[in-house]
Amino acid sequence: MEIALFILVAAVIFVVKALNVVPQQHAWVVERLGKFHAVLAPGLNIVVPFIDRIAYRHMLKEVPLDVPSQICITKDNTQLQVDGVLYFQVTDPKLASYGSSDYLSAITQLAQTTLRSAIGKMELDKTFEERDDINRAVVAALDEAAASWGVKVLRYEIKDLVPPKEILLAMQAQITAEREKRALIAASEGRKQEQINIATGEREAFIQRSEGEKQAVINAAQGEAAAITAVATATALAIQQVALAIQFPGGMEAVNLKVAEKYVEAFGNVAKQGNTLILPGNMADMGTMVAAAMSIVKTQK
Incomplete structure (x- = not known):
């Protein structure tokens, strides 16, 4: 009875020693009698107890x-x-x-x-x-x-x-100086661009003003030319109308009357504008004056 029990215990120990379960992502190295024999893969593996032994266990994960x-x-x-x-x-x-x-x-x-x-x-x-x-x-x-x-x-x-701490402080000072340098450069670039923009704006404004003044002068000249042309045209038409009127019966008498009126009106204006009045010697002979004016008209005709 004792022998059978001993054999049973020995068999259980043998089976336990023979069966080995290797976890996933692991590898076990087996030595047989002190020499490399095999690498057990994950899962159930059988070895020879007391002859094989697991010498190394490795994890295959990172x-x-x-x-x-x-x-x-x-x-x-x-x-x-x-x-x-x-x-x-x-x-x-x-x-x-x-x-x-x-x-x-x-x-x-x-x-x-x-x-x-x-x-x-x-x-x-x-x-x-x-x-x-x-x-x-x-x-x-x-x-x-x-x-x-x-x-x-x-x-x-x-x-x-x-x-080292000294080098770190020096690096920080260098970084600070570099940032200050970039800030100064950026500020100077901003002022430069500002001056360029101001100069460009003043130039464009001057050009616009000069163009406006030029156009104003051109418009004034064109207006004066148009006014002179209109006056000349009107004067020519008036003279033409007067010349035609003279050709009709009684036209010359009307001209004599008009010349006399203008003559008298001119002397009246001279009297109003100053204290001193210079009159021609034959002022009393108004007919003579009118005749003289009419002779001029006839000559111009």
């Missing part, structure tokens, strides 16, 4: 790894405190088990040395501008070396670049 902060020297001899984060994934469980005694430490150390080398080739200002180039350089170096460790380096990201 793993973030913090790279400790370190001091790097730039090309212009400035100290920078840099830290970052590395993302890797185990791609070959066998190499991850036997390619390196500690691939995590190896990746971390290589990331730090590669980072120091990349930053040492750049000046301080370039390190802030070319973070992507630094990240790519670290990933390229790590990926090449980690291939023999069964690890794939996916990406590296710099978290912080911290210069």
